[in-house]
């Protein structure tokens with residue numbers, strides 16, 4: 016099986032496992048999605064959704080975020096990690112949107128990445144989810160799964176992982192693949208406790224096979240111990 020065939024197999028398996036994978040950050044428009052992704056850095060989507068449930072009721076447009084003192088915005092998002100720098104970035108970003116883009120979120124990658132707190136990953140998520148432009152955003156789950164499945168090398172940068180995925184995944188599947196890899200990493204190939212024993216990709220996953228070995232050894236040792244005790 017060459018690299019493309021292997022990728023095809025992985026894509027088909029994860030499509031079967033997570034046919035409804037989607038963006039789990041609640042939002043109603045590109046601006047809310049940009050704020051939600053910015054808030055999600057080093058924070059779970061679940062926590063972000065709890066905070067934005069109130070936040071998006073109070074702040075609807077960029078001018079709303081600028082109408083309060085920074086301290087008030089900090090308090091409104093205080094349950095989120097790095098809330099001080101995120102609050103500051105939200106206000107700076109809102110100012111730029113008003114000054115340069117008539118209060119709208121720019122629809123270009125360059126425009127998005129110029130905004131404070133918006134990196135390549137956030138820009139990819141916004142471009143693909145809000146504007147329908149194919150993109151593969153590499154977050155912690157996508158990176159971990161890609162490396163475990165040897166789609167990327169262990170020491171590849173996030174950008175290298177993204178480029179390898181873009182090369183192997185058909186362009187019209189970039190966005191859905193991003194979601195499916197996140198679901199696969201979040202609910203199955205988890206950071207701490209990947210479900211290798213029941214994984215349909217175990218056959219082609221060296222990492223999974225290596226992880227299964229200690230378990231087999233431990234079982235074997237336990238059996239031997241039992242035999243010795245009984246003996």
Ligand code: SF4
Pocket residue numbers: 163164203204205209210211212214215216217220222223224
């Ligand atoms: S075998 Fe284990 S490590 Fe490999 S993809 Fe499956 S769950 Fe992840």
